[in-house]
Amino acid sequence: MQIYLPIADMPVNIFLVLGMGLTVGFISGMFGIGGGFLLTPLLIFVGISPAVVVASVSPQIAASLFTGFLTYWRRRAIDFALAAMLLSGGVIGTVTGVWLFTMLRSVDQLDLLIGLAYVVLLGTVGVLMVIESARAIMRAHQGLRADMRRAGSHVWFHHLPLKLRFKRSRIYVSVIPVWAIGAIIGFIGAILGVGGGFMLVPMLIYLLRVPTATVIGTSMVLTLVTMIAATILHATANHLVDAVLALILMIGGVVGAQFGARAGQKIRGERLRMLLGILVLLVGIRFAIDLVVSPDDFYSIRHVGDM
Amino acid sequence: MRRLVLILLILAAVGSAPAIAERLVVSLSNHRVQITSNFTGEDLVLFGTIEPDKGKATRQAGYDLVVTVTGPRQTLRTRRKERVLGIWVNTTSRDFVGVPSYLAVLSNRPVTEITDAETRRRLQVGLDNFLLPQRIGPDVADTVVTDPFRVSFVRLQQERGVYRESPTAVTFLTPAVFRAAIPLPADAPTGSYEIDVKLFADGAMIQRTTSALEVIKAGFEQYVANAAADHGFLYGLATTLMALLIGWIASVVFRKD
Numbered sequence: 001m002q003i004y005l006p007i008a009d010m011p012v013n014i015f016l017v018l019g020m021g022l023t024v025g026f027i028s029g030m031f032g033i034g035g036g037f038l039l040t041p042l043l044i045f046v047g048i049s050p051a052v053v054v055a056s057v058s059p060q061i062a063a064s065l066f067t068g069f070l071t072y073w074r075r076r077a078i079d080f081a082l083a084a085m086l087l088s089g090g091v092i093g094t095v096t097g098v099w100l101f102t103m104l105r106s107v108d109q110l111d112l113l114i115g116l117a118y119v120v121l122l123g124t125v126g127v128l129m130v131i132e133s134a135r136a137i138m139r140a141h142q143g144l145r146a147d148m149r150r151a152g153s154h155v156w157f158h159h160l161p162l163k164l165r166f167k168r169s170r171i172y173v174s175v176i177p178v179w180a181i182g183a184i185i186g187f188i189g190a191i192l193g194v195g196g197g198f199m200l201v202p203m204l205i206y207l208l209r210v211p212t213a214t215v216i217g218t219s220m221v222l223t224l225v226t227m228i229a230a231t232i233l234h235a236t237a238n239h240l241v242d243a244v245l246a247l248i249l250m251i252g253g254v255v256g257a258q259f260g261a262r263a264g265q266k267i268r269g270e271r272l273r274m275l276l277g278i279l280v281l282l283v284g285i286r287f288a289i290d291l292v293v294s295p296d297d298f299y300s301i302r303h304v305g306d307m
Numbered sequence: 308m309r310r311l312v313l314i315l316l317i318l319a320a321v322g323s324a325p326a327i328a329e330r331l332v333v334s335l336s337n338h339r340v341q342i343t344s345n346f347t348g349e350d351l352v353l354f355g356t357i358e359p360d361k362g363k364a365t366r367q368a369g370y371d372l373v374v375t376v377t378g379p380r381q382t383l384r385t386r387r388k389e390r391v392l393g394i395w396v397n398t399t400s401r402d403f404v405g406v407p408s409y410l411a412v413l414s415n416r417p418v419t420e421i422t423d424a425e426t427r428r429r430l431q432v433g434l435d436n437f438l439l440p441q442r443i444g445p446d447v448a449d450t451v452v453t454d455p456f457r458v459s460f461v462r463l464q465q466e467r468g469v470y471r472e473s474p475t476a477v478t479f480l481t482p483a484v485f486r487a488a489i490p491l492p493a494d495a496p497t498g499s500y501e502i503d504v505k506l507f508a509d510g511a512m513i514q515r516t517t518s519a520l521e522v523i524k525a526g527f528e529q530y531v532a533n534a535a536a537d538h539g540f541l542y543g544l545a546t547t548l549m550a551l552l553i554g555w556i557a558s559v560v561f562r563k564d
Contacts, residue, residue, distance in 0.1 A: 002345065002347045002493075003344055003345065004342060004343065004344050004345065004346045004347075004493075004528055006524065006527075006528040006529075006531040006532045006535070007531070007532065007535055009494055009496070009497075010493060010494040011346060011347050011493045011494075059546045059547060059549070059550040060550070062547065062550040062551070062554070063549075063550040063551070063553045063554040063557075064554065065554070066550065066551050066554030066555065066558075067554040067555075067557045067558045069554075070554070070555065070558040071558060109396075109397065111397070112394075112396055112397065116394075228547050228550075228551075231543050231546055231547050231550070232540065232543035232544060232547060233543070234543070235535065235539045235540065235542050235543025235544075235546060236539040236540045236543055237539070239535050239536050239539050239542075240535075241535065241542065241543060241546055243531055243535075243542070243545075243546045243549070244344075244531065246546060246549075246550070247549065247553075250549075250550060250553045250554075251553065254553055254554060254556075254557035255557070257557070258557065258561040291394045291395060292393060292394065292395070293395075294390075294395070295388055295395055297463070298387055298388045298389075298459075299385055299386065299387055299388075299456075299459035299460075299462075299463060300385070300386050300388075300397070300463070301383050301384065301385050301386075301460065301463050301464070302383070302384045302386065303381060303382075303383055303384075304382045304383065304384045304402065305381065305382040306379065306380070306381050306382075306498075
């Protein structure tokens, strides 16, 4: 069954898009991430203009994240103080990101920039996650307890000024790296149409030593607000948010997320991180292949204006 | 949804035709194509008759017709990729200024058989002869037909289904009555379309007439598109609320504890 998308100006198969929402929702529920890094390339592959995709996945990710947020909130697994600090950096990042996105649309290199950013980000995060989880699995095999808080593992940015104690997460760090992380995630989210959860969770764990109990719930607050801000800013600045596309994706996404969350609870933490790492790496490799392998067509057309 | 409303109203003349020539009367099955949520393209039909001049005998060779349909004008950038440091990058590009977003050249036989090269160029008959001005430095001009950017532009537009040349789309029902099928693809741009009908006999154009159609978004599609364009902030806010509502419903429906 075809449905016409009013902003993307093209019909899509409603079941195909619903299926994509379900699949990505399943993965997002399983790993506690938004799943934008998978959904955005999938929708571009279907033939929807990348600019419309980036703007329209934001509300879909927001819907998935809000479901997750409510669950973690009921379990009191959110560090709101830490979330607020991340947010104050995140909003600045999002505003800068939407501004740069609007500017780059007029330049021809937006595709290249998005492609390169995906390769670098997904490649790095994927490799790091696979290595870390492989070590954890090996440690678990040898019967050792995985200890996230080794003595002397403090790095230079933990000694920066403006130190704050985040009670629920039981960490005492400078707010400067917290702001920086928030800004980076907000910026990347707005430009690439991803929530950034797949990067934020490892950053919070490895850089700020946030315990696993609060890390996912807290990261969801930042990515949720970032995606809400991105939706409103993209709608105001670029008029490219396709509400019909977003609605179909949301319905698939929230249903898939429920089954994903149940599946995720049956798998051990380090195995889950290994799976996510491999998935992230595969998407990164896919983008790298696109950049390196000779394209089928050396020419492409882009709409630059109406008369 | 394929509505083929056969409107074949051949009334007495428009009257403006020169006294010596044939009269050409055309009628379109639908002048206003509405894009609704189940729009997947539409095939329009153009009907027409050729009324021979009463004083003269019917022409021996018969008539030829070329129908050119052009959609709203756009500026489209054609880009070429080259390998730079191992990566494929768009290195060169050309802007095609004010070219039709939709272009269909429909005829009853190949345009090369209908008339000679000079006439085709002068009257812009066929995709190869249609003016597609490019911005090259400070100038805006069409290039030779073999220009790689022009060739690739036309090829890509044909692959998308928005440019086409069909030597079989016009059929003669009788020697003087014809129909032309105009296929509008699912992603046909909205706006005004012009239809230019040229009548040839013995390789020369003997009559010409025009018609028009409009592609518009209707109903819900129109409402959403207008809201997104005119009230961006409120539209964004409404989309966000919808997202939160769906997220909340899901968390209530699937709540386990």
